[in-house]
Amino acid sequence: DSGVTQTPKHLITATGQRVTLRCSPRSGDLSVYWYQQSLDQGLQFLIHYYNGEERAKGNILERFSAQQFPDLHSELNLSSLELGDSALYFCASSVAAGGPYEQFFGPGTRLTVL
Amino acid sequence: SQQGEEDPQALSIQEGENATMNCSYKTSINNLQWYRQNSGRGLVHLILIRSNEREKHSGRLRVTLDTSKKSSSLLITASRAADTASYFCATDTGFQKLVFGTGTRLLVSP
Numbered sequence: 166d167s168g169v170t171q172t173p174k175h176l177i178t179a180t181g182q183r184v185t186l187r188c189s190p191r192s193g194d195l196s197v198y199w200y201q202q203s204l205d206q207g208l209q210f211l212i213h214y215y216n217g218e219e220r221a222k223g224n225i226l227e228r229f230s231a232q233q234f235p236d237l238h239s240e241l242n243l244s245s246l247e248l249g250d251s252a253l254y255f256c257a258s259s260v261a262a263g264g265p266y267e268q269f270f271g272p273g274t275r276l277t278v279l
Numbered sequence: 280s281q282q283g284e285e286d287p288q289a290l291s292i293q294e295g296e297n298a299t300m301n302c303s304y305k306t307s308i309n310n311l312q313w314y315r316q317n318s319g320r321g322l323v324h325l326i327l328i329r330s331n332e333r334e335k336h337s338g339r340l341r342v343t344l345d346t347s348k349k350s351s352s353l354l355i356t357a358s359r360a361a362d363t364a365s366y367f368c369a370t371d372t373g374f375q376k377l378v379f380g381t382g383t384r385l386l387v388s389p
Contacts, residue, residue, distance in 0.1 A: 208379035270321040
């Protein structure tokens, strides 16, 4: 158990819908990262937040947005969902930013868009 | 897009044998990390090697880094069935924006 929690574990929804994925980092970690893992794209970095502020963006679609709250939990919002958004979404946390620090991954949320 | 390419894509060995996985990447890095993923589950950090280091050990793991060739290797010695998993290299080019390789699927048979 990495100490990073993600909810829900599974999510099944329809195209065009909007969902919110939630992540709680390890106690004391200030950085949260979101990744998407799909069969065709592999593991892709989406976005990094540090202590509530966005620090880096990766291959995140405009339909996707994220935020980190004062209690350091983070949410990833996916809207206007398409079939191709079906994937495993991972959240990871690390103690700080600027590194190098290892990242601790949550168990992931499996999103299925029908 | 993927920074790293891993080789081989899949590896099948017997318990007790050594397993070697290679990772090549394209741009300069701050550090390189190796992660393990059991089927469909979260990734587990194995080892981090900084760009100014050439070799690092952790238990049965040995990682090498050759920045001139932009490549790294992960050696698992005396493999066990429990080592069966996918292994990913991840490069950190700044701000811990990890870019993952394509992964090597390792199968260790009893």
